[in-house]
Amino acid sequence: MGRDISRLHPRLQTAVSRLQDVCREENLPLGIGECFRSVAEQDELYAQGRTKPGAIVTNAPGSSYSSQHQWGIAFDFYKDVSGHAYDDDSFFARVGAFGKGLGLGWGGDWSSIEDRPHLYLPDWGSTPAKLKEQYGTFENFRRTWDDTGTAGSAGGTGSGNISASGSVIVRNGQIHANNFCGAGLAADGIRGSRTRKAGVMALQQAMNLDYRAGLAVDGIWGANSRRALGNHYVRKGEKQYLVTAAEILLMLKNYAVGGVESPGIFGSGLDQAVRLYQGEHGLKADGYAGPDTFLSLIG
Ligand SMILES: [Zn+2]
Missing domain, CATH: 1.10.101.10 (PGBD-like superfamily/PGBD)
Structure with missing residues (x-):
């Protein structure tokens, strides 16, 4: 799935690059994980733990557009140390705090399913409900990003x-x-x-x-x-x-x-x-x- 930062909302791209700068300064080995996720990719994830082996990782099927990743307003991160990508709580707390300092929302603050590796643009709340209501499809939302050049x-x-x-x-x-x-x-x-x-x-x-x-x-x-x-x-x-x-x-x-x-x-x-x-x-x-x-x- 996509680690392509350029498929994210332009403002989130800016935040990612600033976060990378901050983490470099602070010696935090930041890895950027998943960024944009297509409907098919979200369906794959949804199948996990249901029709495919593994643990359930999401409650959102692709067609529901219920993941912020499907709107290009979220990305996941990890600790870029082999074998220790997810086992350091303080790493996620620190990067989460820096992300919030840059105006992002952090999944570690969620009460339902905590999602510590997840940062997002909080303009539309912590779920895509508002985006769905306002734009219907990702393509309509994407149009509002366009720079005329x-x-x-x-x-x-x-x-x-x-x-x-x-x-x-x-x-x-x-x-x-x-x-x-x-x-x-x-x-x-x-x-x-x-x-x-x-x-x-x-x-x-x-x-x-x-x-x-x-x-x-x-x-x-x-x-x-x-x-x-x-x-x-x-x-x-x-x-x-x-x-x-x-x-x-x-x-x-x-x-x-x-x-x-x-x-x-x-x-x-x-x-x-x-x-x-x-x-x-x-x-x-x-x-x-x-x-x-x-x-x-x-x-
Ligand atoms: Zn995420």
């Missing part, structure tokens, strides 16, 4: 690129916000209150990923968020998630940035956009995206 289109500034259905730049920013922080926006290219809130969520998400700030990614800018931002800044040449947030925030204000990456790479397109934005908003146009610029961008 046009975010990299250079040129255009705050005033340009307005189409009949809102701005193309804002629309792409909304899609990136959905992927990066689960903003759940309609990609309509119109900057309304939900889009504005999504910008705050992107910044909170970035601070959790970069600084392990442990903020609720709720789009509400309060004292904890302000404290986490501190005097942090990013500028040309840097690579971190705060750069991703700067890219998304600028796009949500209709500034083209020359692409969005996760973690973000502060290139010349973003440098130009930051300076332009600063100049047009009474800020010192120095290309440093720091607290003043971020506070302006979320406003």
